[in-house]
């Protein structure tokens with residue numbers, strides 16, 4: 367039987383303050399507190415590149431830091447004033463960046479709902495994959511995403527992993543057809559659209 371490549375991935379650890387110890391920490395001011403006593407039960411996968419279709423530049427981190435210059439690219443004029451963030455970004459080579467503590471509410475989903483529950487930012491973790499809707503995401507990204515979700519599931523009762531398109535249909539399309547949900551599931555990722563189920567290894571962070 368083929369060895370699971372995911373099992374060879376790096377084990378990630380989330381510290382008591384909600385930060386992945388090995389992630390490149392680039393704090394964003396765009397967050398606030400989750401509502402009291404809100405459990406994190408959802409992971410939302412996004413796709414982003416800035417400028418669109420160009421990979422590896424400083425645009426995404428600049429956007430989340432409110433430092434994107436509106437005149438640096440024609441596309442930036444329409445987004446530079448946005449106040450947005452995500453908890454994580456996984457770059458094309460698998461590099462993991464973290465912008466907001468998992469304990470806090472990042473501003474990634476916007477107007478959204480999942481299974482009848484609105485305001486997904488309240489109870490979700492937002493993970494951006496550097497890419498476009500139509501460009502296949504990389505093996506390094508699938509591997510890092512699997513490791514990250516393993517680490518999140520060890521701390522929180524995550525019941526579902528979905529796309530931004532699933533919680534804001536008609537408004538958002540990411541991560542797009544470039545994200546292979548079947549491949550993600552094969553690596554041990556959470557089933558998409560699964561009925562809520564109890565995670566095996568749940569504990570509450572101190």
Ligand SMILES: [Zn+2]
Nearest residue numbers: 412413530540
């Ligand atoms: Zn998105």
